[in-house]
Amino acid sequence: MSGNELGIRAVVFDWAGTVIDFGCCAPASVFRRVFQQKGLEITARQAREPMGLAKRAHIAAVIAMPEVNQAWIDRFGEVPTDADVDALYSEFLPLQKEVLSDHCDLIPGVVELVETLRRREIAIGGTTGYTRELMSVVTPAAARQGYSPDAAICSDEVREGRPAPWMIFELAQRTDVYPMACVAKVDDTPVGIAAGHAAGAWTVAVTDSGNEMGLTLVEYESLSDAEKKERRTAIEGRFQQVKPHFFIRSVADLPDVLTKIDEKLAAGERP
Incomplete structure (x- = not known):
């Protein structure tokens, strides 16, 4: 034109x-599942709040939330790192692909x-x-x-x-x-x-x-x-x-x- x-x-x-x-x-349910596999419960609102970001950035945003960050420290004894975000993201991708066809x-x-x-x-x-x-x-x-x-x-x-x-x-x-x-x-x-x-x-x-x-x-x-x-x-x-x-x-x-x-x-x- x-x-x-x-x-x-x-x-x-x-x-x-x-x-x-x-x-x-689809993404909201999988974000919660990824954190559950680490022994951490996040709320639906926490899972959804950063929606729209690229998925790795989304995970980083969730883990940076004060309540989630503190829960991570309480469970693992240290602050989450970029390597932890990478690990969560690598677990997220196959889980997301698994459920996508239903959504x-x-x-x-x-x-x-x-x-x-x-x-x-x-x-x-x-x-x-x-x-x-x-x-x-x-x-x-x-x-x-x-x-x-x-x-x-x-x-x-x-x-x-x-x-x-x-x-x-x-x-x-x-x-x-x-x-x-x-x-x-x-x-x-x-x-x-x-x-x-x-x-x-x-x-x-x-x-x-x-x-x-x-x-x-x-x-x-x-x-x-x-x-x-x-x-x-x-x-x-x-x-x-x-x-x-x-x-x-x-x-x-x-x-x-x-x-x-x-x-x-x-x-x-x-x-």
Whole structure:
């Protein structure tokens, strides 16, 4: 496309919690399991808080939490080291790969969204904290259900994952889309939204289908409307530090937001 045309021409999606794995359950469960194997119990909230980082960085962030760090010292008699993080990460990878195939269902609305984006000639990109090896399970499973991005990149293929912008920049290059004001980043984690801002893209935070809600689809659908609203309000509060341009409950709501962004661009607004 011409760099002078203004309008959304590419959307960069996260994977787990945004387009697959409602509730982002696969990584959260495995992070807890890895620490359990060391005799340490971490809470679901602790396991989920750094979500969006590359997986080794995620483990390092968990182990640096004061409560977890102290529990490690109490059990092993010394502060955790980089070597300990490496050991946990090496145990994490095969466990994660083992359970991934059970967490690849597309989030409702994704197939219809893909059709809409194709019709509007908007490129589809994917970024993830998973490694390329882990994505060898996810990518074909998603494709069989109707989701195949034009380009996808993993955190182990760039210098640094989210919140750095490098994966988004790489996808913009691969899809030949510029300026960055023509790109939207859709993510269910604050670090993903921060990456979108760092890249100069529009940012759209997902509240209901992702890590912050942290529920399976069945669990989510069992909530009353009032319970969903209460949780959603709390989630939006947790995102305020990174100030997303828009909130959506799931990607099914994205087309209307893209129309609003196009209107803002036409009016001279930029991210």
